[in-house]
Amino acid sequence: MSEPVLRSEIIDDPAQFDTLAPHWWKLWEQSSSATPFQSPAWLVPWWRTFAPGGLATVAVWRGGDLIGLAPLYLEHGTAGSKLLPVGISLSDYLDILCVPGTEALVAAAIAEKIRSVEWSQWVLSDLPQDAAGLAMIYPDLKAGRPSLHGACPVLAIAGDETLAGCVPSRRRRQLRRARQAAARRGRTALSSARGEPQAFLDQLIRLHDARWAGRGGGVLADVAVKRFHRHSLPLLDACGLARCWLLAIDGRTVGVYYGFHHRGRAYAYLGGFDPSYAEESPGAILIGHAIEESIREGAHEFDFLRGQEAYKYGWGAVDRWTMRRVWTRN
Structure with a gap:
């Protein structure tokens, strides 16, 4: 033949x-x-x-x-x-x-x-x-x-959901304080937006815009970029690649996390938070939660993706080019 x-x-x-x-x-x-x-x-x-x-x-x-x-x-x-x-x-x-x-x-x-x-x-x-x-x-x-x-800073994952095996102790203490501060502010809830991509994007755009107001707009200031995500996220969500988390305090969504999971690697793509809750560090709470969930799913790496922002190294990430x-x- x-x-x-x-x-x-x-x-x-x-x-x-x-x-x-x-x-x-x-x-x-x-x-x-x-x-x-x-x-x-x-x-x-x-x-x-x-x-x-x-x-x-x-x-x-x-x-x-x-x-x-x-x-x-x-x-x-x-x-x-x-x-x-x-x-x-x-x-x-x-x-x-x-x-x-x-x-x-x-x-x-x-x-x-x-x-x-x-x-x-x-x-x-x-x-x-x-x-x-x-x-x-x-x-x-x-x-x-x-x-x-x-440079794409990457955190090598080891250990369990306590994060003790991979995240520096200083960042773990900061995460505990952030969660305590959020609890003092009100009743906190972390939830997945799986199956609700458009509602999630509504919150992501709202909070990303609020985060970047007066600072140049951010990536979602572009109407075409918003339209792209409106088309892409439902497809990624339907095939199980997207990881979308929401943080609420007293029923009000104050932070969002948009990432992916594929072949044992988690990717942190985009986020946003309400600036009036900055003292509660919703971004850190969501990243901590995303790392914990990636460990539960068997990931061996948490990829913070392109950019050398200081907060990524605080979690223990190391540059991969x-x-x-x-x-x-x-």
Whole structure:
């Protein structure tokens, strides 16, 4: 019996990009470096919302199976066209997806197809350290040396829900004081927003806006970003990737936490709190709760994602850097 035929294609039609989803999910589940940010639940809504250039995604098939996917688009500028990853700027991790063991085949197929697209520079950013995109070689393209791109502080999880095995004692004492202060303020309740993504987003947007009022607006000040999350979160919630927690005091929601959980890793993506409850540290209470829940779910890492904000290191996180690769045409 002959081997299934290998073929590749450029997907430049958004409707075709949408219809990839069932095959994309299957590939994403097999890809060793996949995170929630490479899932169709994240990247399809991103493209629908922003579409900042011309879609130029490469799909590699073996028979009827999708074995490789490079979600890319073309950004045109005065200095030439750049080939960039779909999801750039809002996504903390990006990569090419491929079935393990097919890396060389996928790389060759992608290289063949992208030659048919007019571009002067191909940039892959936010690559995790085990990214398929870091290992791929394209002999006919001029490659720059991989460079450090962004720090994602990561807490290695050990021990139990007391956090004694992973969080510094000083932060644990601060967490206890925050919980005591919240209890003095009123009756506290932590709850999951599983199954209620739009209601959760209402609270996230309200509290994020309140937190950033007068300080430049924050990421959710952009109407398009809000619209993206309105499309993406229900999909992430439906497939069990989202972790959304609410903190209420006397029935009033004063803090929210938006994160993910996948393959033994928790990701802290976004949060917000009511500034009038700053003394009770709702953000710290929610992060502590999220770490405890991630331990209960068997996580081995709690990833604070991109950015070197001081509070992340207070929890014991250590920088892990993403990488950036750039190719130019000879």
